[in-house]
Amino acid sequence: MENTKTIIVKTRNFNYNLFLIKVKGIISSLMFMLFVPVMFSGIGLYFAPSGREARLTNWTFLGFSKEQLEVMHDIPGLIFAALTIIHILLNFKIYVNEIKCLVSIKR
DSSP: OOOHHHHHHHHHHHHHHHHHHHEEEEEHHHHHHHHHHHHHHHHHHHHHHOOHHHHHHHHTTTTEEHHHHHHHHHHHHHHHHHHHHHHHHHTTTHHHHHHHHOOOOOO
């Protein structure tokens, strides 16, 4: 009887770990997909002239106006930041262990 309980606990723990792995994979994939428009728009905004000058000259970066680049940067950037916080929380134990390894002195 005791072995059956142990098997059930291990199965539940396994399902929880599998669920957590899937959640981490989804979050990492979303972060990767959001990185592309945030990086692209960030590069465009870096080279963009000031607001008034960009409007007067109809400045574009690969076909996108400065206003479009700002929207493309702001909205995915906020989602990216939220996903980054969730990613750090889900992997906090790993980060702590990595920092311990970096700080520890081996003799």
